[in-house]
Amino acid sequence: TNHGQTIFLPFASKFSSAYTPTVRGSINGKAFTFPVDTGSTGLIIGAPLLPNVKLDAKNEAKYQRGWEFLDSSSLLYTGRFVPLNVTFYGKTSARRAVTQVPVLVVQSVVKCPGYNPTTGKGVCPKGKSVKSTANLSHITYMGVGFGRNVAGSGIDFGTPDHNPFLNVIDINGHSTARLRTGYTLSTKGVYLGLTEKNTINADWVKLERGATENPRDWAGVRMSFKVNGAGDFKGTALVDTGVPQMYLQSAPIGTLPNVTIPNPAPSPAPKYTRRVTKGTHLAFAFPNFERGVAGYDFAVGDAAFPSQPKYVQPVSIGSGPFVNTGRNFLFGFTILFDAVDGRFGF
DSSP states (O other): OOOOOOEEEEOSSOOOTTSOOEEEEEETTEEEEEEOBTTSEEEEEEGGGOTTSOOOTTTGGGSEEEEEEETTTTEEEEEEEEEEEEEEEOSSTTSEEEEEEEEEEEEEEEEOTTOOTTTOTTOOOTTOOBOOOOOGGGOEEEEEOSSOOOTTSSOTTOSGGGOGGGOEEEETTEEOTTOOOEEEEOSSEEEESOOTTTTTTOOEEEOOBOSSSOTTOBOOEEEEEEETTEEEEEEEEEOOTTOSSEEEEOTTTOOOOEEEEEOOSOTTSOSEEEEEOTTOEEEEEESOSTTOSEEEEEETTOTTSTTOOSOEEEOOOSSSOEEEOOGGGGGTOOEEEETTTTEEEO
16 A cells, blocks of 8 residues: 655746645646646647647547537637646656646637537537637646536536546656545645655545446535634535635525625626625634534635635525635645545545
């Protein structure tokens, strides 16, 4: 059981609330800076950035058609899944990990505000697309999250075999036979491969099985929250390095104190949006208040609190209580994902 293999990938620049963290690496010898987004799963790269990957009418049928829809921007990426070796660099480019995943090589991007992720199958309905400045040469996105492919999410390809952090085949020239699949994430960077040493202070929450039969597929971590000391909103949590804000759902159990404000997001976003009222006290426990392994609490808007989200937006997108903590959670915690035993650590 000596799972001793690991590699540390430092973030390419200082961790900040303002940006999704990134790591350095390469594909086919070409340098990339990959965002590390725990709120999605899979690697998406614009076709012009991979000139060695030839996709044309003759050969593209060999590769599975794929797509990804980004809610936040209404952008629909479509292309082909091409299996590629992706290299991540450690503290120097001489230290490296190689992972093998199907990469969505994007051949087209459209802005499609009317897209239905559950039924859309990667096609923007006639008359629904709007003009956009999205450019294939600027598309590099990497999702390393888990438990995102729940039924009805439309995240069909968010499975462990598409997760770059879970398919490491080589570290510093050695095969990964002894690697314990999983990762740790802090404000400093990422450890790929769990060891006794990099998990020594972790407190673990057991995860439930994921949406597929894949043994490394696990559901999001359970949590519960209270609002101004009241209620016990039980649901799941996502620690999402892709956003600085928090999304919080209390429905259908109860409501959150909130105010309506003009939406700072540009059109086609709605004209108004809601925010949880400043001063509201929120308390979170993982997995729950009875058997709390980890937790935090704060007053919304309290700038002295290190893990304060940029803002807290009430949502009613899922079937029950849910929190997306946003990346500022990492100012208070290191998080760990054990894909072998299905555990989430703090």
